Amino acid sequence: MCGIVGAVNCKNLKSFLLKGLKSLDYRGYDSAGVAYIENDVINMHRVVGRVELLENELSGPINSRIGIGHTRWATHGEPLIKNCHPQKSFHETFTLVHNGVIENYLELKRDLIKKGYAFTSDTDTEVIANVIDKEYENTHDVLLSINNALKIIDGSLAIAMIFKNDKEHLYFAKRKSPLLIGIGTDTNYLASDALPMIKVAHKFIDLSDDQYGYISKDDVKIFKDQKECAYKYTTRNAELLNIDLNGYPHYMLKEIEEIPACMSRLIDNYYDGKEFKFSKEMLKAFKDADTISFIACGTSYHASLIGKYYFEKINKRANVYIASEWAYFPKFESKGKEVFVMVSQSGETADVISCMKLIKKHGNDTLTITNTKGSTLERDATYSCLLYAGVEIAVASTKAYNAQVALLYLLTNAIVENTSSIGLLKNNNIVLKQVISMKKDIKKIANKIKDSSHAFFLGRGLDYYVALEGSLKLKEITYIHSEAFPGGELKHGPLALVEKGTPVFGFITNKCIEAAIRGNFSEVKARKGTVYSFVTKENAKKGDDIVIDDLDVDLAPLAIVMIAQYLAYYTALARNNDIDKPRNLAKSVTVE
Numbered sequence: 001m002c003g004i005v006g007a008v009n010c011k012n013l014k015s016f017l018l019k020g021l022k023s024l025d026y027r028g029y030d031s032a033g034v035a036y037i038e039n040d041v042i043n044m045h046r047v048v049g050r051v052e053l054l055e056n057e058l059s060g061p062i063n064s065r066i067g068i069g070h071t072r073w074a075t076h077g078e079p080l081i082k083n084c085h086p087q088k089s090f091h092e093t094f095t096l097v098h099n100g101v102i103e104n105y106l107e108l109k110r111d112l113i114k115k116g117y118a119f120t121s122d123t124d125t126e127v128i129a130n131v132i133d134k135e136y137e138n139t140h141d142v143l144l145s146i147n148n149a150l151k152i153i154d155g156s157l158a159i160a161m162i163f164k165n166d167k168e169h170l171y172f173a174k175r176k177s178p179l180l181i182g183i184g185t186d187t188n189y190l191a192s193d194a195l196p197m198i199k200v201a202h203k204f205i206d207l208s209d210d211q212y213g214y215i216s217k218d219d220v221k222i223f224k225d226q227k228e229c230a231y232k233y234t235t236r237n238a239e240l241l242n243i244d245l246n247g248y249p250h251y252m253l254k255e256i257e258e259i260p261a262c263m264s265r266l267i268d269n270y271y272d273g274k275e276f277k278f279s280k281e282m283l284k285a286f287k288d289a290d291t292i293s294f295i296a297c298g299t300s301y302h303a304s305l306i307g308k309y310y311f312e313k314i315n316k317r318a319n320v321y322i323a324s325e326w327a328y329f330p331k332f333e334s335k336g337k338e339v340f341v342m343v344s345q346s347g348e349t350a351d352v353i354s355c356m357k358l359i360k361k362h363g364n365d366t367l368t369i370t371n372t373k374g375s376t377l378e379r380d381a382t383y384s385c386l387l388y389a390g391v392e393i394a395v396a397s398t399k400a401y402n403a404q405v406a407l408l409y410l411l412t413n414a415i416v417e418n419t420s421s422i423g424l425l426k427n428n429n430i431v432l433k434q435v436i437s438m439k440k441d442i443k444k445i446a447n448k449i450k451d452s453s454h455a456f457f458l459g460r461g462l463d464y465y466v467a468l469e470g471s472l473k474l475k476e477i478t479y480i481h482s483e484a485f486p487g488g489e490l491k492h493g494p495l496a497l498v499e500k501g502t503p504v505f506g507f508i509t510n511k512c513i514e515a516a517i518r519g520n521f522s523e524v525k526a527r528k529g530t531v532y533s534f535v536t537k538e539n540a541k542k543g544d545d546i547v548i549d550d551l552d553v554d555l556a557p558l559a560i561v562m563i564a565q566y567l568a569y570y571t572a573l574a575r576n577n578d579i580d581k582p583r584n585l586a587k588s589v590t591v592e
């Protein structure tokens with residue numbers, strides 16, 4: 001949510017800022033902007049819309065080596081030029097970009113207005129700039145001003161900031177929103193994500209909450225409460241370098257088709273040919289636990305539901321909580337040992353981070369399952385497992401979901417030392433590739449439903465969990481209203497919504513529910529709704545729309561969800577939507 005880049009002593013500043021923002025714009029794409037010092041003046045360019053527009057605006061060369069940039073996902077104030085970042089402070093002492101939400105910004109703004117400050121935007125970002133500006137008027141010390149501002153400001157922030165026309169230093173502060181430093185050769189960088197820096201920085205520094213400081217061409221200073229902090233260098237996965245479309249028209253399509261490779265990579269990372277490679281200490285913590293509680297949002301929540309099923313299969317009690325709910329109504333098991341599993345592709349989801357803080361305070365062990373090495377949730381957990389799915393650029397998550405499910409499958413089998421599961425997961429890849437070979441048939445269905453206003457997904461058992469994910473995929477990128485129900489619930493209300501031609505997608509991957517779900521199909525057809533059935537061979541009947549080979553029931557979600565992912569993709573394509581960047585959404589949800 002919002003992307004930040006910055007660099008000091010960067011010879012190719014324009015290229016770094018623009019390429020960096022492009023690599024981040026899947027995190028927010030309402031507006032974009034940059035500021036840099038040229039001939040002792042701060043130049044600022046801001047556009048409403050995508051980074052490509054900013055690129056047009058910056059067609060000439062830039063004679064500068066220090067600058068900051070931003071892509072925005074609007075929280076305070078509409079996407080208008082005045083609300084784009086960077087924002088300047090009242091005395092033009094500071095120019096900054098910001099990611100996060102300031103909770104007390106109205107109160108602070110009122111206070112500043114009383115003291116003679118005028119505002120040009122509706123943003124909370126301009127309030128940060130002016131709080132630091134006001135402190136600077138008193139202290140004439142930049143670092144002390146940032147420190148004091150952090151004491152006054154409530155909420156989340158990652159900022160990169162230029163001070164007057166100081167060409168040597170770029171200032172920063174971080175609380176709750178992600179920010180890290182990249183160390184290059186004679187150049188240092190700042191960004192909200194490693195991606196923009198991966199080609200130019202050879203090591204990184206992960207910042208912690210309430211740290212602030214500056215980077216110069218060859219130095220980094222980090223402080224907290226006016227005390228200098230020591231820091232450690234970290235690295236990032238080379239997988240981050242693979243962000244090209246490789247001939248695909250959209251990242252979403254590329255990412256769906258990377259799923260079989262992700263499955264193989266997961267096996268290689270967690271199984272050495274003889275035994276599982278998970279941390280022994282972590283496996284023991286799970287073996288000793290009485291309850292496993294998942295905390296996640298959106299797609300990761302749907303993967304967690306399947307994780308709950310896998311844990312229950314190995315006789316562990318399991319709960320799944322939506323992070324934004326649990327954060328307000330936390331619940332800890334009163335008896336026995338409870339281990340929490342935080343599932344988050346980005347590792348930066350603010351709602352999950354809030355829960356993590358409460359859990360740590362309570363003293364429970366946590367496992368983070370994430371695709372992002374070095375992310376906040378990965379760093380803060382007792383244990384972490386990476387998904388090795390490679391960067392996911394499309395806002396709609398696909399391969400990361402499959403990797404989450406497969407990892408949970410491997411983990412639960414590792415706990416009970418069932419290595420035969422590896423063979424099943426390997427064989428499953430044959431069916432995943434079969435789904436890829438059937439994409440044309442799925443596209444035909446997409447073309448039939450493209451003008452629908454509503455759609456419904458039905459399943460029972462694991463198929464219901466996949467139905468939830470299929471429905472989310474469809475609504476987020478096609479903007480067709482879609483809901484998912486357990487088949488049996490249909491007649492308890494939702495059936496009232498089925499009209500002539502309403503598409504209802506049903507999944508059948510388990511013999512034990514075949515008759516029941518076919519009964520639901522009949523109920524839909526009797527109301528003139530149109531059923532599209534996605535089934536495995538052993539459950540197939542004449543007239544089923546997509547039939548895939550039989551597979552292990554526990555692994556069926558991995559294949560069936562791909563059908564739903566393709567369905568959403570091709571429907572969005574037929575509706576001419578911006579598939580990789582659906583309206584109103586952003587990839588990493590770093591605000592609560």
Ligand code: F6R
Binds near residue numbers: 298345473
């Ligand atoms: C939907 C999607 C979201 C995310 C959710 C949580 O396609 O990607 O629903 O799953 O925002 O994000 P993470 O997994 O990064 O915590």
